[in-house]
Amino acid sequence: MQSSLFVQYLVSGLIYGSIYAAVAIGFNIIYNATGIINFAQGEFAMLGGMISSTLAGILPLALAVLAAVALTALVGAALERVFLRKVARGGVLKMVITTIGLSIVIREAALLVWGEGVRTLPFFTGNEVSSVSFLGANFSPQVFWVVGITALVVAGLTAFFRFTLIGKAMRGCSANRDGASLCGIDPGRTVTIAFGLSAAIGAVAGCIVAPLTQTHYAIGTGLAIKGFTVAAFGGLGNSVAAVVAGLFLGMLESFSIIVVPEAYKDVVTICVLLAVLFVKPSGLFGSRAVGALKDY
Amino acid sequence: MSLLELEGLSRSFGGLRAVDGVSFAAEADRITAVIGPNGAGKTTLFNLIAGSLAPDSGRVAFDGADITGLKPYRVARRGMARTFQAVKLSRKMTALENVMIGRQVRSRAGFASGMLAAPWTWGEERSIREESMKAIELLGIEEYRDKETGSLPFGIQRSVELARAIAAEPKLLLLDEPASGLNVRETRGLAELIARIRGRGITILVVEHDMSLVMDVSDEIVVLSFGKKIAQGKPRDIQANKEVIDIYLGEDDA
Amino acid sequence: MLIKRYLPPIALAACAFLLPPILAAAKASFLLTQLTMSAYYVLASLGLCALMGYAGQISMGQAAFFAIGGYASSFISTRNLVAVASFPAVRFLDALGLLTRGTDSYGAALLSPSPWIACLCAVLLAVLVAAVIGTPVLRLKGHYLAMATLGFGLVIEKIVRGTKALGGADGISNVPAFDIFPGLAVTGGRAARAANFTISWLVLALGLLALVNLVGSRAGRALRALHDGEEAAGAMGVDTASYKLKVFVLGAVYAAVAGVLLTHYNGSIGPGEANVMKSVRYVAIVAVGGMANLTGTLVAGLILNFLSLRGVFGRYDDAVFGIILILVMMLAPEARALGLGAKAALAALPRRRGGSG
Numbered sequence A: 001m002q003s004s005l006f007v008q009y010l011v012s013g014l015i016y017g018s019i020y021a022a023v024a025i026g027f028n029i030i031y032n033a034t035g036i037i038n039f040a041q042g043e044f045a046m047l048g049g050m051i052s053s054t055l056a057g058i059l060p061l062a063l064a065v066l067a068a069v070a071l072t073a074l075v076g077a078a079l080e081r082v083f084l085r086k087v088a089r090g091g092v093l094k095m096v097i098t099t100i101g102l103s104i105v106i107r108e109a110a111l112l113v114w115g116e117g118v119r120t121l122p123f124f125t126g127n128e129v130s131s132v133s134f135l136g137a138n139f140s141p142q143v144f145w146v147v148g149i150t151a152l153v154v155a156g157l158t159a160f161f162r163f164t165l166i167g168k169a170m171r172g173c174s175a176n177r178d179g180a181s182l183c184g185i186d187p188g189r190t191v192t193i194a195f196g197l198s199a200a201i202g203a204v205a206g207c208i209v210a211p212l213t214q215t216h217y218a219i220g221t222g223l224a225i226k227g228f229t230v231a232a233f234g235g236l237g238n239s240v241a242a243v244v245a246g247l248f249l250g251m252l253e254s255f256s257i258i259v260v261p262e263a264y265k266d267v268v269t270i271c272v273l274l275a276v277l278f279v280k281p282s283g284l285f286g287s288r289a290v291g292a293l294k295d296y
Numbered sequence B: 001m002s003l004l005e006l007e008g009l010s011r012s013f014g015g016l017r018a019v020d021g022v023s024f025a026a027e028a029d030r031i032t033a034v035i036g037p038n039g040a041g042k043t044t045l046f047n048l049i050a051g052s053l054a055p056d057s058g059r060v061a062f063d064g065a066d067i068t069g070l071k072p073y074r075v076a077r078r079g080m081a082r083t084f085q086a087v088k089l090s091r092k093m094t095a096l097e098n099v100m101i102g103r104q105v106r107s108r109a110g111f112a113s114g115m116l117a118a119p120w121t122w123g124e125e126r127s128i129r130e131e132s133m134k135a136i137e138l139l140g141i142e143e144y145r146d147k148e149t150g151s152l153p154f155g156i157q158r159s160v161e162l163a164r165a166i167a168a169e170p171k172l173l174l175l176d177e178p179a180s181g182l183n184v185r186e187t188r189g190l191a192e193l194i195a196r197i198r199g200r201g202i203t204i205l206v207v208e209h210d211m212s213l214v215m216d217v218s219d220e221i222v223v224l225s226f227g228k229k230i231a232q233g234k235p236r237d238i239q240a241n242k243e244v245i246d247i248y249l250g251e252d253d254a
Numbered sequence C: 001m002l003i004k005r006y007l008p009p010i011a012l013a014a015c016a017f018l019l020p021p022i023l024a025a026a027k028a029s030f031l032l033t034q035l036t037m038s039a040y041y042v043l044a045s046l047g048l049c050a051l052m053g054y055a056g057q058i059s060m061g062q063a064a065f066f067a068i069g070g071y072a073s074s075f076i077s078t079r080n081l082v083a084v085a086s087f088p089a090v091r092f093l094d095a096l097g098l099l100t101r102g103t104d105s106y107g108a109a110l111l112s113p114s115p116w117i118a119c120l121c122a123v124l125l126a127v128l129v130a131a132v133i134g135t136p137v138l139r140l141k142g143h144y145l146a147m148a149t150l151g152f153g154l155v156i157e158k159i160v161r162g163t164k165a166l167g168g169a170d171g172i173s174n175v176p177a178f179d180i181f182p183g184l185a186v187t188g189g190r191a192a193r194a195a196n197f198t199i200s201w202l203v204l205a206l207g208l209l210a211l212v213n214l215v216g217s218r219a220g221r222a223l224r225a226l227h228d229g230e231e232a233a234g235a236m237g238v239d240t241a242s243y244k245l246k247v248f249v250l251g252a253v254y255a256a257v258a259g260v261l262l263t264h265y266n267g268s269i270g271p272g273e274a275n276v277m278k279s280v281r282y283v284a285i286v287a288v289g290g291m292a293n294l295t296g297t298l299v300a301g302l303i304l305n306f307l308s309l310r311g312v313f314g315r316y317d318d319a320v321f322g323i324i325l326i327l328v329m330m331l332a333p334e335a336r337a338l339g340l341g342a343k344a345a346l347a348a349l350p351r352r353r354g355g356s357g
Helices: A003-034 A041-055 A061-090 A092-114 A142-163 A165-175 A177-185 A189-213 A219-234 A239-258 A262-279 A288-292 B042-050 B072-077 B095-106 B111-116 B119-139 B154-167 B184-199 B211-217 B235-240 B242-249 C002-025 C031-054 C062-077 C088-095 C115-137 C142-162 C193-215 C218-228 C230-235 C240-266 C276-289 C294-309 C314-331 C336-356
Strands: A132-134 A137-139 B004-013 B016-026 B031-035 B057-062 B080-082 B172-176 B203-207 B220-225 B228-233 C099-103 C109-113 C178-181 C184-186
Touching: A003 A041, A003 A137, A003 A142, A003 A165, A003 A189, A003 A219, A003 A239, A041 A061, A041 A092, A041 A189, A041 A219, A061 A092, A061 A189, A061 C314, A092 A219, A092 C142, A092 C276, A092 C314, A142 A165, A142 A189, A142 A239, A165 A189, A219 A239, A219 A262, A219 C142, A239 A262, A262 C115, A262 C142, B004 B042, B016 B042, B016 B057, B016 B220, B031 B042, B031 B211, B042 B072, B042 B080, B042 B172, B042 B203, B072 B080, B072 C230, B080 B154, B095 B119, B095 B154, B095 C218, B111 B119, B111 C193, B111 C218, B119 B154, B119 B184, B119 C218, B154 B172, B154 B184, B184 B203, B184 B211, B211 B235, B220 B235, B220 B242, B228 B235, B228 B242, B235 B242, C002 C031, C002 C193, C002 C294, C031 C062, C031 C193, C031 C218, C031 C240, C031 C276, C031 C294, C062 C109, C062 C115, C062 C142, C062 C240, C062 C276, C088 C099, C088 C109, C109 C115, C115 C142, C115 C178, C115 C240, C142 C276, C178 C240, C184 C193, C184 C240, C193 C218, C193 C240, C193 C294, C218 C230, C218 C240, C230 C240, C276 C294, C276 C314, C294 C314
Parallel strands: B016 B228, B031 B203, B031 B220, B080 B172, B172 B203
Antiparallel strands: A132 A137, B004 B016, B004 B057, B220 B228, C099 C109, C178 C184
C-alpha cells in the first residue's frame, strides 16, 4: 500500500478513534459513579456538534464551542435529575430502558429543531482547503486539534479524579458496587456532576470532529454503540484503557475498508462488540469480578 | 455406603479458606446437623454440596455417584432439594404454584406440550397439583394456598419453601437454618415436622444455630470452625466435647 | 378462573369474524388494512413479552428476527428457477409440489418455491440464528444483554440494507400471495381485505392461546420461577440456561412468523423493518402492557400500532414510543392501570401538539 494511502487511513482512524474514545470515557464516568450504562451517551456528542454549529453563526467560534459544551453539560445533568433519579431504585432493566427512551427523545427533538440536514462547524484553524503534508498524504490541521484536545481532556480528567475532592468522591463511589448503588440513589451532587461531566466530554468530542465529519441529528445511536464497544473492550470504567481501545477500534474500522465493502464497515465494529461481550466481558484490562456483572 | 459423602472438600474466597478439607458422611434416613459459630463455613458447605459453588478441591458423592462440580439443577434432578436461609420464593406466584415448582424434577412436560395444552400433560398436571397439595397439607398452610407469597408473613413463606422442597420427594433434604426467627413453640413444632419428614424416608442435612433444636432432632452432629471439621458424633458426645464448648463460649454471640 | 385466562384469545377469534361485517356496515372497511398489519406486529410483541416478561430477559433485537422471517420468505419465494428447471434438485422439489408456476408482469414464465416452503425455511433460519446468537448472549445480564441484542439488531439491519441480493435500500417486492388453502391466501388488495383480516387475527389468537397455555403449564411455571430467582429455580431442578434459550428462540419464531405473514400481505419488505426503532417499539409495547402481562401487551400493541399506522402520531411517531418508554419506566412498569392512563394521555397528545406545533 502506498504510504500516502496508509497515512490517510491512519489519520481517519485517529479522528474517529478519538471521538469513540471520548464517548467511551463518558460511559465510564457515569458507570463508575452509578453502575449504569447511559444509552443516551452518543446523543451528547451529537448535541455538542449541533448546538455549536448553530451558535457559530452568532458567536466567535471558541465561544460557540464552549457554550455548546456548557449547554450540553446542563442537559446531561438535567436528565439525571429529572428522569434517572426517579428510576434509580427500580433496578438495571428499568434504567436501561429509560436511557434508551431518553436517547430517542433527544434525537427526535434534535430532528425537530435542526431538521434532517447535515451541519458543519468552521475549522478551528484554517479552512476546508488548508492542509498539512505528511508522507505524501494531505490532511487538515483540524486533526491536530482533535488529537490535542482529546489528549488534554484525558490529562485533565486524570488530574480531576486524582486531585480534586469531587473526583475522589466519584472514585469512591466506584470502588465498591454497593457504594455505587448507594450513589445511584443518593440525591447528592456527585451523580449529577458525573452526568454533566460526561455530557461535556461527549460534546467536546462532537465539536472537535464536526468540521471534519459533519454532524447530523442521527449520529448519536451509532456513536453510542461504538463508544460502548470501546468502553467494554478496554474494560468498563477504565478510561485510560478506553483511549487505547478507542484508537484501536478507529484504526480497525478505518483499515477494514481494505477487506470489507464500505456498507459493512459498521458490521466490523459491532462484531468486535459481540466478540468482547461473549469472550471477555470484562474487557482487555478489566478484572474478572467487574466483568462478571452477573448480578443486577 | 452413605447417602452423602464429602471428602476433603475445600473452597477459598481470595485469601479466606471458607471450607478447609471437610470430610464426613451423612447416613440415609438419619438427620445430620452441621453446627458451628458464625463464619464457620456452613452455608458455603451447603452451596458446595448443592452445586451452586464449585469446590477448589475435594469430592462430593451422592447416592453412590460423584456429583462434584455438577450444576445445581443436575444435583436437584438426582434427588437433592434444599431451602435457603433467606427464603427464595417467586413472590408473584401463589404458594401452591411455588410448591408446584418443587415437582419439576418429578415431571416432564416441555415447552411444546405446554403450549399445546396437550392431553397427555393433563394427567401429569393433575398429579403435580395433588402431590403439591399433600406437601402443603403436611406443613399445615392450606389457607395460604392461593395467596401470592410476596404478601405472606415470613414464617409462612418459610413453610412454603419447605413444602416446595418436600414436594420434590428428594432423597436428601438440605435445610439452611430453618429455625432462625422462630420462637420456642414454633421451634418445637419444627422439630416435630422434621421428624415427620424423616419418617417419609427423606434424609436430612440441617445447618442450624439453635442448639435445642439440634440436640433434639439430630442423630449425628458435625461441628465446623473456621472452615475445618473439629468434631463429629452423637449429640450427647458433642455436648460433652471440650473443644466444641470452647469455640462457642469463646465467641461473641451475633 | 380457567375461563378467564382464555377470554382474550376467544375474544380475538370472535373479533376476527365479527369485525369485517361490522366495519363494512359502518363504511369503515378501509380500517381493516391497518388492523391486519397491527395484528402481525402484535404477534412479534407477544413473543417478546414471553421473553421479557416471563423470562426477564431484555432483547433489543426482536425486529431483527421479524426481518429475518420476512426477508428469507420473500427472497426464497421470489427466486425464479425457470433457468435451472431441468436440474434434478429442482425437478425433485417440483415433484413434491413445492414449486409454484406463474408469470411475471412481463409475461415470462415463473417457477418459484411456494410460500409454504419459503415460510418454513424462514422460520427455521430464525430458529438457527436465535439458537446461535442466544447461547452466548443469554449468559449476559442487564445492559450487556441489551447492548448485545442491540448490536445484533444493527448487524442484521446493515446486512439487509447493504446487500444487493436482498434489494439493498429498496428491499424485496413482488412477493407472491401465500396460499393457506385453495381460495384463501395472505395477500394485499381490496378483494382479500376482509379474509386477510380474519386470517391475521386468528393467527394472533392462536399465538396468544399458545402463550396462555404455556404460562399455565409446567414449563411456564419454571419460566416464572426463573424470572424471580435463577438460583432458587436451579436448585429446584430447572435448567435455567436451556429455558432461557428456548424462550429466546420462541420469541424469535413469533417475530419471524409475523414477518413472513406481513411480508406476503404487503407484498414487499424493506430494511426499515429491521431498524432499531422497530425493536424499541416492541419493547415499549411490552413495557406499557405491564411486562409480564400478555393481555396488556395485546391491548397496548393493537392500540399503539393501529394509531401509529394510521399516522395519528405524525412526525412524532418515533418520539412517542421513546416517551412511552420513559413514562412507563418512571411511573411504574408493572402497573397496567397506569399503563392505560399513559396510553390515553398519549393518544390525546399529538392532537394538541399538532395544533400548536
